[in-house]
Amino acid sequence: MSNIPQSLRYSDTHEWAEDLGNGRYRVGITDHAQALLGDLVYAEAPEVGKDLQAGTVCGVLESVKAAADLYAPITGKVLERNEALNDSPQLLNEDPYGKGWIMVVAAEPSAHAELMDATAYAKIAEA
C-alpha cells in the first residue's frame, strides 16, 4: 500500500504538487511511482526558467533497466531544481515526498486546484 499524503495534490501521471504559498509549488513523484520505477539511478529535471505545460514531458527518470518520462503536473515556470538528485538519485526512492523533491514551479493557484486530491489519486494508484 503506497503512501499518499492528504496535504498534497496529484496528477494522473503520478506526480505530486505541494502548495508553498505565493504561487510556488514544489513537485515530485509519488511513492507509488517510485515503487513502480524501481531503484532510480539518474534524474534529469528541466532547467530553471523553463516553461512547463501540464501533462507534457519535461524530464527523464532512469532506473537500472528503463528510462521513464517525467511529466509536468502543472503549467508554470521552473524556479528551482533539486540539485541533490544529481549525486543522489536514490532520494527519489527513499523519500519521494521529502528530500526526493524534483523542482519548484511558479504556477496559478487555479492550476493547482485542478489537480486531484489524495482520495481521488488513491483510486488511480490502487487500480
Next chain:
Amino acid sequence: MTKQTALYDWHLAQGARMVDFAGWQMPLQYASQLAEHKAVRESAGFFDVSHMRPLDIAGKDARSLLRHALANDVAKLDAHPGKALYSTMLQTDGGIIDDLIVYYRGGDSYRIVLNAAGAEADTAHLQKLSDQHAWQVTLTKRPDLGILAVQGPEARARVADLLQMPALESLKTFTALEQDGFFIGRTGYTGEDGVEIIAANTLLPELAQRLLTAGIAPAGLAARDSLRLEAGLDLYGQDMDTSVSPYASNLGWTVDLRDSDRDFMGRAGLEAELARGDGPRLVGIALSAGIPRHGYVLEDAAGAPCGVVTSGIFSPSLQCGIGLARVTAPVVAGSILQTAIRGVRKPALVVKPPFWRQGAATFSFTEES
C-alpha cells in the same frame, strides 16, 4: 493463466513485487534491486529460477539425439558423469531456437535445463527429431522440480555448510553432484561463483527459508538481469533469437565443428555463414555519460548507422551505462561508436564482454570515450 513456482507464497510473504515473465509469476525485486545486486557481487544472494524447466533425456540414443540437436558436442561429456555443457539449439539455417545447459548423468542419461518461454516448443522439437530418426529416447518433463540459484563469492561455501555437503567445496565449475534429493550444479548466470540447486518443489520453501535464516537474501529478476549483463551473458529473446546465429551472438565458442561427421541441426547454415565471412556481431558497449537502452541505434565515426542496442542498463557495479549491441560488421574492442540519447550523441566505447570479472571492470574509458 500464469504459472506459479513452489515459492510463490514465500515471495509474497517476503514483500516481493511480482511480474509476469514468460507466463510465470516471478519476483522482480524484493526491497531494492541495487541492494540485491550488490549482495551477489560481494557475498551471496539467491534466485528462484523455477520458471526454467528441467527435461530428462534418457535411452540408448539420447547421446545421438543431443549430438544432432545441439551446436555444442555432448561427446565432450563422455566419461565425465556430472559434467555440464552450455549450448545453443539451432534451426537448419543456424538461427537460435534456444540456449541451454546439458548435464551428463552417466550411462545414457542427460538432463537439460530450458528457458521458460521455449520449454514446451523445445521439448516438442526434440521429440520430433527423435521420431524422425526412430531413436530410442525418452523425454521426461519434470514439473515436480524447481530451481534455486545461489550466487556470489561466498555462495558455494555457505550452501556446503548449510546442506552439510563438503563435496561442494571441491566441485569443479560446470559440474554437478547429486545427493540427498538435491541436484547441484556449479553454474549460474551472474558472472559470480555459485550453484544452481534443482530439487523437488516440496523441498524448496524450506530451503529458501534456511538460506534466508543463514543470512543469504533473495534477489529478483531485476538484479538477475543487471548481473548477467555485467557478466556479458546473452538473454534469449532479447540478445538472440531465431533470426541470428551463434556467430552473430558472441556465442561462436559454443559451436563445435571439429567432428566433421557430426551432422547437427544448423551446421550447414553456420558453415555457409562462415564461408561468406563477416556478418553481424554482438559486442559490448560502455558509456561514460548516458545509459544505452534496447533499440537505440549505434552510428560509426562517419555518422552512418552500424548497429542496434539489444540490452542496455545502468551498471550498478561499474556506475555507468553498459549494453550489448548487434553491429552489422565486426568492430574491434576499443573503437568508439556513437548513440543518440534523447537527441544528444554520446560516445559508446566498444568492449569485449564481460564488463565485470572477479570484482573489477574489464575496461577503462579513454579521453575520447
